[in-house]
Amino acid sequence: MSAAAGDLNVSYRLLLGPGPSAVHPRVLRTMSTALVGYMDPEWFQLMDEEQALLRAVFQTKNSLTLPMSGTGSAGMETVFCNFVEPGDTVVIGCNGYFSDRMCEMAEIYGADVKRIEKPWGEVFTPEEIEAALKKHAPVKILAFVHAETSTGALQPLEGMGETAHRHGALLLVDCVTSLGGMPVRIDEWGIDVAYSATQKCLGCPPGLSPVTVSERASKVLHGRKSKVKNWYLDLTLIEKYWNKDRAYHHTPSTTLHYGFREGLRLVLEEGLEARWARHRATAEYLWGKMESLGLKLFVGEKHRLPSLATICIPDGVDDQDIRKKLLNTYNIDIAGGFGPLKGKIWRVGLMGFSSRRENVTLFSEALRELLPGRG
Amino acid sequence: MSAAAGDLNVSYRLLLGPGPSAVHPRVLRTMSTALVGYMDPEWFQLMDEEQALLRAVFQTKNSLTLPMSGTGSAGMETVFCNFVEPGDTVVIGCNGYFSDRMCEMAEIYGADVKRIEKPWGEVFTPEEIEAALKKHAPVKILAFVHAETSTGALQPLEGMGETAHRHGALLLVDCVTSLGGMPVRIDEWGIDVAYSATQKCLGCPPGLSPVTVSERASKVLHGRKSKVKNWYLDLTLIEKYWNKDRAYHHTPSTTLHYGFREGLRLVLEEGLEARWARHRATAEYLWGKMESLGLKLFVGEKHRLPSLATICIPDGVDDQDIRKKLLNTYNIDIAGGFGPLKGKIWRVGLMGFSSRRENVTLFSEALRELLPGRG
Numbered sequence: 072m073s074a075a076a077g078d079l080n081v082s083y084r085l086l087l088g089p090g091p092s093a094v095h096p097r098v099l100r101t102m103s104t105a106l107v108g109y110m111d112p113e114w115f116q117l118m119d120e121e122q123a124l125l126r127a128v129f130q131t132k133n134s135l136t137l138p139m140s141g142t143g144s145a146g147m148e149t150v151f152c153n154f155v156e157p158g159d160t161v162v163i164g165c166n167g168y169f170s171d172r173m174c175e176m177a178e179i180y181g182a183d184v185k186r187i188e189k190p191w192g193e194v195f196t197p198e199e200i201e202a203a204l205k206k207h208a209p210v211k212i213l214a215f216v217h218a219e220t221s222t223g224a225l226q227p228l229e230g231m232g233e234t235a236h237r238h239g240a241l242l243l244v245d246c247v248t249s250l251g252g253m254p255v256r257i258d259e260w261g262i263d264v265a266y267s268a269t270q271k272c273l274g275c276p277p278g279l280s281p282v283t284v285s286e287r288a289s290k291v292l293h294g295r296k297s298k299v300k301n302w303y304l305d306l307t308l309i310e311k312y313w314n315k316d317r318a319y320h321h322t323p324s325t326t327l328h329y330g331f332r333e334g335l336r337l338v339l340e341e342g343l344e345a346r347w348a349r350h351r352a353t354a355e356y357l358w359g360k361m362e363s364l365g366l367k368l369f370v371g372e373k374h375r376l377p378s379l380a381t382i383c384i385p386d387g388v389d390d391q392d393i394r395k396k397l398l399n400t401y402n403i404d405i406a407g408g409f410g411p412l413k414g415k416i417w418r419v420g421l422m423g424f425s426s427r428r429e430n431v432t433l434f435s436e437a438l439r440e441l442l443p444g445r446g
Numbered sequence: 447m448s449a450a451a452g453d454l455n456v457s458y459r460l461l462l463g464p465g466p467s468a469v470h471p472r473v474l475r476t477m478s479t480a481l482v483g484y485m486d487p488e489w490f491q492l493m494d495e496e497q498a499l500l501r502a503v504f505q506t507k508n509s510l511t512l513p514m515s516g517t518g519s520a521g522m523e524t525v526f527c528n529f530v531e532p533g534d535t536v537v538i539g540c541n542g543y544f545s546d547r548m549c550e551m552a553e554i555y556g557a558d559v560k561r562i563e564k565p566w567g568e569v570f571t572p573e574e575i576e577a578a579l580k581k582h583a584p585v586k587i588l589a590f591v592h593a594e595t596s597t598g599a600l601q602p603l604e605g606m607g608e609t610a611h612r613h614g615a616l617l618l619v620d621c622v623t624s625l626g627g628m629p630v631r632i633d634e635w636g637i638d639v640a641y642s643a644t645q646k647c648l649g650c651p652p653g654l655s656p657v658t659v660s661e662r663a664s665k666v667l668h669g670r671k672s673k674v675k676n677w678y679l680d681l682t683l684i685e686k687y688w689n690k691d692r693a694y695h696h697t698p699s700t701t702l703h704y705g706f707r708e709g710l711r712l713v714l715e716e717g718l719e720a721r722w723a724r725h726r727a728t729a730e731y732l733w734g735k736m737e738s739l740g741l742k743l744f745v746g747e748k749h750r751l752p753s754l755a756t757i758c759i760p761d762g763v764d765d766q767d768i769r770k771k772l773l774n775t776y777n778i779d780i781a782g783g784f785g786p787l788k789g790k791i792w793r794v795g796l797m798g799f800s801s802r803r804e805n806v807t808l809f810s811e812a813l814r815e816l817l818p819g820r821g
Binding site: 084100111145278320 | 450451457458469474477478479480482484485486489492495496499516517519550652675677694700701705781784
């Protein structure tokens with residue numbers, strides 16, 4: 072039982088997959104700062120600042136806004152374990168891999184899950200949502216993935232909070248691949264519960280999952296009849312460390328928080344509107360390049376994500392072969408599809424610090440060389 | 447909803463609390479490395495290396511040995527959610543805060559918890575353990591905290607695996623404050639399930655929780671009648687990403703793994719025996735210094751942790767006042783007690799890179815100045 076390994080010596084990759092995206096150098100540098108203790112008054116001040124920055128990025132006044140100590144999947148589990156009680160009706164819009172995962176998690180915590188379905192890559196209309204709320208009334212939670220990382224489709228959310236509330240439901244949204252890269256307006260859109268991840272459009276390493284909870288949802292949380300069936304993700308315990316009580320729950324990852332605070336500062340220094348415009352412009356540049364190579368985008372322009380493009384793999388082209396060459400020859404990391412889209416699409420992320428014109432140039436020139444007879 | 451915050455600018459603290467301990471500069475530096483994707487073959491190689499290093503540190507051949515994507519508390523929840531099914535009898539040795547937390551978690555997953563109790567700071571004898579196993583037979587899991595961070599007591603584990611197995615039980619151990627700082631011999635001691643944390647004697651930032659599972663326990667896991675009631679910590683899913691399947695579960699925290707791999711390399715470069723001896727020598731140096739100041743250690747020498755000293759606060763001395771002065775004037779971070787030990791003890795960690803003679807000198811000289819009339 073002995074072991075040894077050499078110095079960390081990884082290739083420098085251009086990260087154009089579904090996350091992690093490239094981490095901004097300022098964030099990487101900040102994480103080499105020596106740690107302080109988790110009860111240090113200076114640490115508490117950093118927590119307060121991190122929450123204030125995060126509220127601004129979420130466009131919310133919600134006091135219960137904090138980063139959970141896990142990746143985006145932990146964020147997803149956080150919202151289902153805290154807001155679902157056995158027997159609750161939860162309507163979930165199913166049009167991709169991550170909404171399927173939502174169903175799985177909601178069921179673990181005893182939800183009566185009502186799936187409303189659309190083919191992968193399509194989105195739901197307000198009429199379809201209204202109909203589902205009527206059909207399954209009373210509904211406790213209405214849940215959607217805002218930006219579906221498995222398909223590249225963007226679910227419009229404007230007005231959906233009002234609809235959910237009219238039917239007595241909470242609106243719960245997965246913002247993993249949207250926050251920081253396109254408009255996410257928690258308060259304006261009436262979203263009650265949302266979670267995201269740090270390694271996508273926020274440009275930080277994976278490991279934290281920002282969560283925000285409205286006053287309305289907070290009342291539901293504190294009115295639970297049963298205890299939360301998950302200790303590590305129990306918001307009723309965790310909020311007491313993030314509020315004035317400062318009651319110890321678990322040791323936060325000092326280093327990841329250092330980095331995340333810096334990443335949030337970068338988002339707000341750039342400005343939300345400017346950042347969204349940058350993501351949009353870079354995506355449009357990519358779409359044009361792909362069309363000039365004769366490649367089709369999987370999702371129609373109206374519902375296409377700016378943060379993640381899904382490109383149809385042309386007939387006769389070997390998915391794995393191209394991706395291997397992109398990685399080994401060009402140091403470019405993109406992803407394939409999963410489930411029904413396996414072998415049919417490439418997923419190209421342009422998120423956070425990866426959302427840059429020069430990255431599009433490198434990727435499209437590589438494809439031009441790898442796909443013979445194009446352009 | 448705007449917000450701003452300045453450059454990260456924290457005081458340089460000497461971390462002598464219960465963790466995080468000081469992170470080795472090589473670990474901090476490694477974490478500023480640019481990220482690779484989570485399906486990159488180079489990443490898979492790093493995962494394999496990390497597992498091999500971790501097995502060496504755990505002194506085990508267990509193939510199911512990996513770092514979970516959360517802090518030590520996530521490690522604790524991992525073992526209870528995966529190995530407990532509703533109605534299982536779980537005997538837990540209760541002699542501190544973290545064994546109480548074990549009971550709470552085991553109950554969440556439906557265990558019939560049988561507490562065996564000792565006053566905080568004391569440990570269990572083989573006879574007491576044998577008696578509990580007989581009394582509560584059949585017992586599925588026998589659980590102990592190896593190094594109790596709330597009291598400073600070390601539970602001897604030699605021979606306990608044999609006892610547990612003779613009674614048909616699995617032995618489950620919390621090694622959060624022991625791994626890397628004192629002998630933890632998973633295979634030799636017959637420990638079936640163990641978890642730890644990166645921010646204590648392993649000298650890394652918080653955020654990962656190393657877990658190891660014996661073949662015997664692995665069979666129990668795969669023979670479960672019910673599904674694991676926790677998605678994020680479900681080992682039956684997670685092991686498929688860490689083994690040859692490489693099946694995506696959640697995005698690992700690249701940066702924390704870079705740092706942890708470096709931390710494990712440092713442990714093995716120093717050598718386990720040498721590292722344990724260093725922790726022991728630094729602790730003995732502290733014990734002597736405290737005695738020379740007329741201070742008493744809370745735990746008798748036989749069961750005293752080398753990684754965390756608990757010092758009785760003398761009558762008439764204000765716990766909070768001294769700790770505030772230590773932090774603000776001396777930049778030294780130590781912790782107070784909790785529960786029944788609140789205001790009665792100080793907890794002084796000498797773990798990982800914090801376990802150094804010069805740190806003992808700085809701390810004891812600070813105390814000499816702050817406690818009038820001593821030494």
